[in-house]
Amino acid sequence: SCSLLHAVRPVTRGQRYAFLPFLYDDQAAREREANNAHLGAGVAPYRA
Numbered sequence: 001s002c003s004l005l006h007a008v009r010p011v012t013r014g015q016r017y018a019f020l021p022f023l024y025d026d027q028a029a030r031e032r033e034a035n036n037a038h039l040g041a042g043v044a045p046y047r048a
Helices: 027-038
Strands: none
Touching: none
16 A cells, blocks of 8 residues: 655765565464464455
């Protein structure tokens, strides 16, 4: 989803960091899929 698009200003000093929680490795994908049993009603299950 692109519902959270925003403007990004140029970095004028220091460094820019990004928090990207949607990037993960194969092990994390397996863990996320294993947690499907804990999802609430109406929430679509994750498929790795």
